[in-house]
Amino acid sequence: MMTTLIEAVIAFFLMVGGGFMFVGSFGLAKLPDTMRRLHGPTKATTLGIGALLIASLLYFVVLNGAAGIHEVMITLFLFLTAPVSAVMIAKAHLFRSEAVQRALPEDDNGAGWATLAPPPDGIDHRPS
């Protein structure tokens, strides 16, 4: 039987998770430019989904008497991939933004600061 205490803990994690996911998306909609918009989804939303998965883990431990591997797998996967996708989006933004390209010093290989070598087709994809 589910005790009131563990129920309160699960409800707390559910509310923290929902609140932080809302805060992350609110930051995405509200903040003024791309680099600042990256903060919301990469930090607040990841914390929110982590809290939701902790709540789910506790709920199914109490319900079934055994911990499932699924929540741990989803948590690990999301926490490993969120920084990678944030870095990719930041590099794509560096590569595409004309103002950022002009503000940075000249690089060696003519591909901008976001990539190591020019693209194989030899076309300059930077905004002109």
Next chain:
Amino acid sequence: MIAAASAFAIGAILIAILLNLYRLIAGPDVTDRILALDTMVINAIGLIVLTGILFSTTMYFEAALLFAMVGFVSTVAFCKFLMRGNVIE
């Protein structure tokens, strides 16, 4: 208590998805749209996990895992395409 907290979280995530949709439509650059899509996938995973809690079934976690993988791969593929003009070189 859990049902009320789940209702709160579902409401919060629904508003969050609407905000993501706004950024997806209004985003001035394509990187903003990629970011909005990535956030939307994470919000959908949260919604799937909440559905699993509400219906007391572990059946939906495979769907959540698949969403996580497809969302990550599509984000990286979009960014790779923007930077290199190609996904697999």
